Amino acid sequence: MLKLTPILLAMLYALIMYRFSAWRTARTLDARSTELADPMLKTLTDRMARALDVPRIRVHIYEIDPVNGLAAPDGRIFITRGFFNKYRAGEVSSDEMASVIAHELGHVALGHSRRRMIDFSGQNALRTALAMVLGRLLPGLGGYLANALTSLLAARLSRGDEYEADAYAAALLVKAGIGTGPQKSLFAKLGALTASNMGAMPAWFLSHPKVDDRVAAIEKLEARWTATGQG
Secondary structure, eight states: OTTTHHHHHHHHHHHHHHHHHHHHHHHHHHHTEEEOOOHHHHHHHHHHHHHHTOSOOOEEEEOOSSOOEEEOTTSOEEEEHHHHHHHHTTSSOHHHHHHHHHHHHHHHHTTHHHHHHHHHHHHHHHHHHHHHHHHHHSTTTHHHHHHHHHHHHHHHHHHHHHHHHHHHHHHHHHHTTOOSHHHHHHHHHHHHHHTOOGGGSOGGGOSSOOHHHHHHHHHHHHHHHHHHTOO
C-alpha cells in the first residue's frame, strides 16, 4: 500500500488541479466573452439545432486574438475574437465557421471534457509510476523520459478526440444540409490562419492530427455513407 501512495496522491492531485483549472477557465470565459450575434451564423446554427432537435445553439465570442474554437468544460461553445475577425474579413466563410461550431459541439456531445479529467488524472499517476521505475534504472534521466512518454500518450488521446469530433461534425453538417465541403476547405486554411508550424513536428507529438489525415478520415466516412445509402 505504501508503494501505491505516491500514485494515488498523484491521481488526487491531478483531479484537484483539473477541477481548479475548469473553475478558473469558466471564470475567465465569463469575464471575457459575449454571446455571438451574427445573422448569417445564426441561420446556420439554427439549421444545426433543427438537425439535433434542440431549441437553439448558443455560441459565444471569447475576446482573445488567437484563432481557435473552444468547448468549455461546462458545455458552452466559444469562437475566439481572432477567428471571428477572420470571418468578418472574408478569410473564412460562414459555412466554414459553422463547421468549427459543429466540431466543438462534437467535443461536448461525446463527453471529451469529462473524459479529459479522467485521462489527466490517469496520466499524472502513470507519469509518477514511470518516474519511480525509470528513475531507478536511469538516474537523472528517468523523470525526463517519463514526461516524454506521458506526453506522447496525451497527444495520442487528444488526436483520437479530434477525429471523433470531426466525425460528429461531418454527420451533423450533412444532416443540416451544409455538407462536409466547408469542413474540408477550412482544414486547408488552418496553417495560414493559425500561423502553425505543425509540419516541423513529428505527427505523433501533435495534439491535433495532420490536416491531410483529417480530410482523409472525413472522406472515408462519406464513402461509407454513400455505400450504405446513409448520405
